[in-house]
Amino acid sequence: MYSYNDFDKTFNQTRVDQFRAQVARRIDGSLTEDEFKPLRLMNGVYLQLHAYMLRVAIPYGTLRSAQMQQLAMIADKYDRGYGHFTTRQNIQFNWPVLNEIPDILQDLADVEMHAIQTSGNCIRNVTADHFAGASADEIEDPRPTAELLRQWSTDHPEFAFLGRKFKIAITGAPNDRAVTKAHDIGLRMVRNGAGDAGYEVIVGGGLGRTPMIGKVLRPFLPRADLLPYLESVMQIYNVLGRRDNKYKARIKITVHENGIEKIRELVEERFVIQRAAFGGFDQELLAQLEAAFAPPTFIKAPLDDYQTAYKTDPIFRSFIDTNISAHKNVDYAIVSISIKKQGQTPGDATSQQMRMMAKLAEKYAHDELRISHEQNVILPHVHKSHLYDVFKSLQSVALATANIGLISDIIACPGMDYCALATARSIPIAQQIATRFDELKLENDIGPMKIKISGCINACGHHHVGHIGILGLDRAGVENYQITLGGDGTQDANIGERAGPGFSYDDIIPAVERIIYTYLDIRDGAQETFLQTYKRLGAEPFKAALYPATRVAAQ
Amino acid sequence: MARAFTPKVLTANRLLEGDVVYLGADNTWVLNHADALYLTDEMQAQTFLAQAKTRPDYLVGAYLADAQMQNGKPAPVHFRERFRTLGPSNYAHGKQETLDV
Numbered sequence: 001m002y003s004y005n006d007f008d009k010t011f012n013q014t015r016v017d018q019f020r021a022q023v024a025r026r027i028d029g030s031l032t033e034d035e036f037k038p039l040r041l042m043n044g045v046y047l048q049l050h051a052y053m054l055r056v057a058i059p060y061g062t063l064r065s066a067q068m069q070q071l072a073m074i075a076d077k078y079d080r081g082y083g084h085f086t087t088r089q090n091i092q093f094n095w096p097v098l099n100e101i102p103d104i105l106q107d108l109a110d111v112e113m114h115a116i117q118t119s120g121n122c123i124r125n126v127t128a129d130h131f132a133g134a135s136a137d138e139i140e141d142p143r144p145t146a147e148l149l150r151q152w153s154t155d156h157p158e159f160a161f162l163g164r165k166f167k168i169a170i171t172g173a174p175n176d177r178a179v180t181k182a183h184d185i186g187l188r189m190v191r192n193g194a195g196d197a198g199y200e201v202i203v204g205g206g207l208g209r210t211p212m213i214g215k216v217l218r219p220f221l222p223r224a225d226l227l228p229y230l231e232s233v234m235q236i237y238n239v240l241g242r243r244d245n246k247y248k249a250r251i252k253i254t255v256h257e258n259g260i261e262k263i264r265e266l267v268e269e270r271f272v273i274q275r276a277a278f279g280g281f282d283q284e285l286l287a288q289l290e291a292a293f294a295p296p297t298f299i300k301a302p303l304d305d306y307q308t309a310y311k312t313d314p315i316f317r318s319f320i321d322t323n324i325s326a327h328k329n330v331d332y333a334i335v336s337i338s339i340k341k342q343g344q345t346p347g348d349a350t351s352q353q354m355r356m357m358a359k360l361a362e363k364y365a366h367d368e369l370r371i372s373h374e375q376n377v378i379l380p381h382v383h384k385s386h387l388y389d390v391f392k393s394l395q396s397v398a399l400a401t402a403n404i405g406l407i408s409d410i411i412a413c414p415g416m417d418y419c420a421l422a423t424a425r426s427i428p429i430a431q432q433i434a435t436r437f438d439e440l441k442l443e444n445d446i447g448p449m450k451i452k453i454s455g456c457i458n459a460c461g462h463h464h465v466g467h468i469g470i471l472g473l474d475r476a477g478v479e480n481y482q483i484t485l486g487g488d489g490t491q492d493a494n495i496g497e498r499a500g501p502g503f504s505y506d507d508i509i510p511a512v513e514r515i516i517y518t519y520l521d522i523r524d525g526a527q528e529t530f531l532q533t534y535k536r537l538g539a540e541p542f543k544a545a546l547y548p549a550t551r552v553a554a555q
Numbered sequence: 556m557a558r559a560f561t562p563k564v565l566t567a568n569r570l571l572e573g574d575v576v577y578l579g580a581d582n583t584w585v586l587n588h589a590d591a592l593y594l595t596d597e598m599q600a601q602t603f604l605a606q607a608k609t610r611p612d613y614l615v616g617a618y619l620a621d622a623q624m625q626n627g628k629p630a631p632v633h634f635r636e637r638f639r640t641l642g643p644s645n646y647a648h649g650k651q652e653t654l655d656v
């Protein structure tokens with residue numbers, strides 16, 4: 001993994017010192033709130049519904065165990081004993097006190113972490129496939145490129161005041177786990193016919209008020225051209241992007257209004273100039289980064305005990321069957337730790353749980369952890385001989401829930417329980433759905449199911465790409481929930497179709513239940529997933545189940 | 556025609572803690588919505604709001620929120636304001652745990 005160089009350390013420390021002085025000036029009255037707000041946002045500090053919130057970047061979702069230990073320490077020392085992992089692979093602390101935030105940033109800097117560019121109209125924390133460097137289906141580890149992008153975009157003066165925020169995601173695998181097509185720029189690492197490494201560049205994806213699937217700007221960009229090409233895209237966006245209306249300021253609107261052909265023409269024209277400005281240092285740096293992200297030294301050990309435990313312990317077997325993904329080394333496994341125990345808040349981990357995950361990473365996973373945009377934590381490299389020990393340890397802190405990819409593995413934004421922008425609550429809906437289907441003992445029968453819930457139109461909960469998406473709104477002073485169906489966040493990305501009128505807080509869980517029972521009733525055998533059934537039969541059977549009275553009235 | 560004024564409370568977040576406060580009696584700022592000053596006169600409400608904006612050393616984002624009397628105490632009208640009186644609803648770890656609300 002990458003470790004900070006002297007420049008990174010100095011830069012980060014300078015920012016901590018600057019923010020400490022800014023907070024002091026706000027408290028002593030030298031800065032007004034209007035002057036202070038953009039400064040605190042540049043450092044990830046929001047004022048939410050009940051308290052300040054500090055959003056800490058976890059670049060490309062990668063953590064060392066010492067960093068996770070530090071997050072646990074921060075949760076205990078400055079917060080209320082927990083942290084919230086987000087859909088942007090960040091962690092949020094919900095209860096810091098303003099005058100202690102500089103101390104938190106110092107504690108983060110001590111372990112090479114920060115909260116820079118987790119807010120504001122800049123290039124945000126770059127996200128990546130959470131199985132990066134480990135997955136069996138991977139062409140290449142995307143993290144060296146992601147780190148290159150982090151260094152390039154951090155404090156980039158030209159892109160510090162964009163028309164709107166800008167999000168980049170990257171995957172090195174054909175199975176897209178990074179939702180690249182719903183980002184301002186999505187990068188897919190590919191090889192061309194000659195076997196050369198490069199990127200497919202996707203632009204103009206995004207969720208929010210106007211959801212759009214990204215379009216391919218360049219099917220194959222040679223590796224060495226990445227930064228000059230991205231700079232060209234950013235420059236075209238910076239000039240062409242609208243600043244008259246914040247709801248039309250994202251690059252997805254720029255692409256939509258100008259057309260992908262026009263954008264491509266302008267970018268390619270600019271690229272000729274930009275490429276000449278790059279002297280090759282970026283590629284030297286990339287080579288260093290690739291060395292830093294070299295795979296760990298994998299061990300060899302007998303698997304007999306693991307196989308025996310798998311046969312004899314049904315709870316362990318269930319955990320393995322659900323929470324394990326194929327590693328590129330067949331003797332290893334990727335362990336997804338569910339932060340979605342039924343009834344709990346999706347993405348919330350206690351400091352005790354964080355410490356356990358850190359300890360397990362140190363002992364069994366080559367010191368690496370990953371945070372997924374699905375709000376779970378990953379141990380990317382666990383030798384199968386250690387899986388039973390890992391499982392038992394996870395069980396001891398209520399982290400062995402076997403539900404990855406199932407109906408209770410729900411993405412939910414903080415919603416109106418925390419967020420000042422929210423129009424309705426998300427988390428209690430997730431809690432109730434998870435609890436209900438656990439009670440019904442239907443989770444495994446239902447199979448793969450992604451429910452994603454947002455508490456406002458900004459769509460932090462990615463509801464548009466949920467198989468079932470739920471959007472919470474304020475309808476005349478009452479919480480109301482709209483359902484979308486058939487969304488998909490993978491390489492086959494698709495925006496879900498709105499099912500019809502929304503449901504009240506009390507009616508939304510029964511509505512989801514009707515969708516699920518309809519699916520179980522009409523699927524073509526247990527192997528057909530919800531999404532496959534939806535693609536085969538469309539929304540109609542689900543709408544009929546959701547709105548039976550309306551149908552009868554219409555007839 | 557201008558909309559008729561409806562009763563309000565004056566609310567903000569505290570600068571240091573960020574927690575929700577309400578203007579109470581005698582120009583104090585209180586944590587409990589039930590202790591808030593119930594403002595039925597628009598001119599008076601706007602005056603208090605203007606005064607609150609001169610307290611950047613203590614307050615952030617002051618505004619007037621709709622309120623109604625319930626059991627002789629001011630209570631919020633909108634659900635957002637109700638959540639602000641209590642804390643997160645996913646489990647009790649906000650004001651509902653530390654205050655008698």
